[in-house]
Amino acid sequence: MKVTLLLSGILSGLISGGFVFGSSPLLAQDADPSTDSDATFQEQLTGRVANKKEDQYISLVIENDSLGTAGTDKNYTSGVRLGYLDVNADLPDIAYTLDRVIPTFGINETSSVFYALGQNIYTPRNIRQREQDQNDRPWAAHLYGSIGLVTVTDNHLDEIEASLGVVGPAALGEQAQKFVHTHVTPSSPTPHGWSNQLNHEPAFSLGWQRRFPEYWSVDMAGLSLGASPYYGATLGNVHTFADVGINFRLTPEQDVWQDAPVRVKPGLPGTGYFDTPDDGWSWYLFAGLEGRAVARNIFLDGNTFSDSHSVDKHHFVADINGGLAMTYDRYRVSYTMVYRTKEFEGQDDPAVFGAVSFGVRF
Structure with missing residues (x-):
């Protein structure tokens, strides 16, 4: 138990800094972006790199069905992710290993590293029932730590994330849910x-x-409207899927160097990066759509190496989200509403949940 709690503490420090801010480490600089319309995104970001005092980020993301509906405690019940990013930190040796393993990823002057820790909880619709409902999803929890890299090349941004953790009682899902429901x-x-x-x-x-x-x-009219398409893939015994999607954003023109708030995997991407606003405060309105072709989801398919309860999953799942982020000085808070289509046969309703994130740069 002590080892598991220690892992949980370490993971907490890893979460948001990595993937939350990982995709735009260069954006953490205060210099103005290049005004050259012919400059690539990489060139604009490279021009903003400098040794600044506020080059580290900590973020916390909380996703819960009670933040989006009345709180039904079914399906995806809760997700928490904590992270840390230092944009001027030297890359660890594992970063170069990941660079060699992923052929589509290359380290350059824009590369940054992030670390993250998280826990996800999944339950059937009736949590008062002691027996497993054979027509409903398994009870499950996932505790994990991650390391990731982000690099900008020309006009695209690549992110990679390696995650290691545990599913089962050691993931502390029971303890976490009972603590919240009690206190x-x-x-x-x-x-x-x-x-x-x-x-x-x-x-x-x-x-x-x-x-x-x-x-x-x-x-x-002093505003900037933009669209950012993306695609990717994840492989592993927890999740295996391919995804494609698009994010939209509306923000004041002078504060365009912002990104969507961080989300818990497998949610829509967002680094959570934000600049310190010129006027002291700013806002960021966003929306997104993602489709995933799912080959494996351990929280529906059941254990990989042992017998356990499972349900017939849907092989295509879509997420729709929208929300608002507010920034004041070095602090940012955001709210996201998420609609997720049914994930398995017999699921009574699509999932609707909310996500709240807090970020600070220092």
């Missing part, structure tokens, strides 16, 4: 079915994503 939302029912959760299993995944941040944009 945070005491009116919530006590979950009784955790004895049915997935068995212990090491969890690993390797993901790659390519985005085009400046694919389309237009400035008018």
Whole structure:
């Protein structure tokens, strides 16, 4: 138990800094972007790189069904991700190993590294029931730590993330949910079915994503409207899927160097990066759409190396989201509403949940 709690603490420090801000480390600089319309996105970012005092980021993301609906405690119940990023840190040796393993990724002067820690919880629709409903999803939790890299090349941005963790009782899903229901939302029912959760299993995944941040944009009336398409793939015994999507954003023209808030995997991408606003405060309105072709989802398919409960999953899942981020000085807070289509046969309703994120640069 002590080892598991230690892992949980380490993972917490890893989460948001990495993937939350990982895709735009260069954006963390205060210099103005290049005004050369012919300059590539990489050249604009490279021109902003400098040794600044505020070059580190910490972020926390909380996703929960109670933030999007009345709080039904079914399907995707909760996700928490904490992270740290230092844009001027030297890359660790594992970064160059990942660079060699991923042929589509290359380290250059824009490359940055991030670390993250997270926990996801999944439950059937009736958490008061002690027996496993054979027509509903398994009880499951996932505790993980991640390391990732992001690089801008020409006009696209590549992100890779390697994740290692555990599924099963050691993921502390039962303890986390009961603690919240007892001390945070005491009116919530006590979950009784955790004895049915997935068995212990090491969890690993390797993901790659390519985005085009400046694919389309237009400035008018002091505002900047833009669209950023992306595609990628994730392989592992937890998730194996290919994804494609697009993000839209609307922001003040002078504060265009912002990115969508960070989300918990396998959610829509967003680095969570933000510049310190010139006027002290700023805002960022965003929306996105993603489709995933799913080959494996351990939280529906059940354990990989042992027998466990499972359900018939849908091989195509879509997410739609929208929200608002507000920035004041070095601090940022955001809210995202997410609609996720049904993930398995017998699921009564699509999932609707909210995500709140907090970020600070220092």
